[in-house]
Amino acid sequence: MYNRSYNFSAGPATMPVPVLEEIRDEMLNYRGSGMCVMEMSHRSKVFQQIFDEAEADLRKLMGIPDNYKVLFIQGGATLQFSMLPMNLMKNGVADYIVTGAWSKKAFKEAQKFGDVKCVASSEDKNFSYLPDCSDLPIRENADYVYICENETIHGTTFQKLPNTKGKILVSDQSSMFLSKPCNVSDYGVIYGGVQKNIGPAGISIVIIREDLIREDLDPKTPVYMRYDTHAGAGSMYNTPNCWAIYVCGKVFRYLLNNGGLEAMAAYNEKKAKVLYDYLDSSKMFNGTVEKEFRSLMNVPFVTGSKDLDAEVVAYTKAAGFDNLKGHKSVGGLRASIYNAMPIEGVEALVECLKKFEAEHK
Ligand SMILES: *Cc1c(COP(=O)(O)O)cnc(C)c1O
Numbered sequence: 001m002y003n004r005s006y007n008f009s010a011g012p013a014t015m016p017v018p019v020l021e022e023i024r025d026e027m028l029n030y031r032g033s034g035m036c037v038m039e040m041s042h043r044s045k046v047f048q049q050i051f052d053e054a055e056a057d058l059r060k061l062m063g064i065p066d067n068y069k070v071l072f073i074q075g076g077a078t079l080q081f082s083m084l085p086m087n088l089m090k091n092g093v094a095d096y097i098v099t100g101a102w103s104k105k106a107f108k109e110a111q112k113f114g115d116v117k118c119v120a121s122s123e124d125k126n127f128s129y130l131p132d133c134s135d136l137p138i139r140e141n142a143d144y145v146y147i148c149e150n151e152t153i154h155g156t157t158f159q160k161l162p163n164t165k166g167k168i169l170v171s172d173q174s175s176m177f178l179s180k181p182c183n184v185s186d187y188g189v190i191y192g193g194v195q196k197n198i199g200p201a202g203i204s205i206v207i208i209r210e211d212l213i214r215e216d217l218d219p220k221t222p223v224y225m226r227y228d229t230h231a232g233a234g235s236m237y238n239t240p241n242c243w244a245i246y247v248c249g250k251v252f253r254y255l256l257n258n259g260g261l262e263a264m265a266a267y268n269e270k271k272a273k274v275l276y277d278y279l280d281s282s283k284m285f286n287g288t289v290e291k292e293f294r295s296l297m298n299v300p301f302v303t304g305s306k307d308l309d310a311e312v313v314a315y316t317k318a319a320g321f322d323n324l325k326g327h328k329s330v331g332g333l334r335a336s337i338y339n340a341m342p343i344e345g346v347e348a349l350v351e352c353l354k355k356f357e358a359e360h361k
Contacts, residue, residue, distance in 0.1 A: 068210065072248075077204050080206065086221055094142055095119040097133060101327075102174070149172065150174075181262055189209070196336075274346045285357070301333055312333060312353070
């Protein structure tokens, strides 16, 4: 109806059409306020209500306990790579599990702020698996243990959380946020940029246990980089990204109205299976990740030939499938199949790949 392509982008990524339609309908005059949400004061009653509903809906969706704060902070997930160590390092010690490009970046950034050690890595096989995290040399005085729970570029997901030996677990959930139920109390901090699986780029959501929000930080810590600043001001110390918060709120409500995270998990499993089953049966394409660690959200695959990979990307693009080129560190193709990608899109992609394979025997 809108002539939209199936968009397999890793982020910013496809969004639910009913949400886009609702936003369209409210664009010029949000519910009789006489203006667009983009034009509103963040201090207005009408925006405060949008904000409060968004937070309440997210709390309901994820079952976030009362002793956790939900913060909406600008700077994307990347800002959190430095904000986390700046705020959580009481002893100046943290242990990182490095399983792909994003945890590696976070690890490198954190090293600026203290004694930061990599306690497990899968870099020896280009991050195509997850290391055994059941008995790691977590340090006695580690302030936290860090993971990227779904590696967007390398396509791995933790099926089981690491044994942190009682230390606080911090998880980057950017590319799996709201893709399945999450037991928030297993974590000290969950955070993620929203432009992968939720809404428009421009904010990250930080879910943090209240007792981890410290005031006794290095006095030189920039005010914007302190969790207590954001927590104390209801995420409105300065002008927040009102638009992104509004759109995220729409997505939260949409998910609540469509069965919540249990339903999303079932749908995502069914959807990913369509693609993985094909990859496993194909003689041309191979998934790059060891089976037991495969992500339901980001599916990298290769033909084994760079030229052929490029040909497939061009072929799928011409057929209406967008953004399938793999990240340069893995090569080949990558299909990001977040919550909002309909199963029909994955089925159609598989048909297209099958056709390509048949034509190139
Ligand atoms: C995209 C991504 C980031 C970086 O997000 P920005 O919002 O662009 O800073 C960090 N971690 C993961 C897992 C990602 O997928």
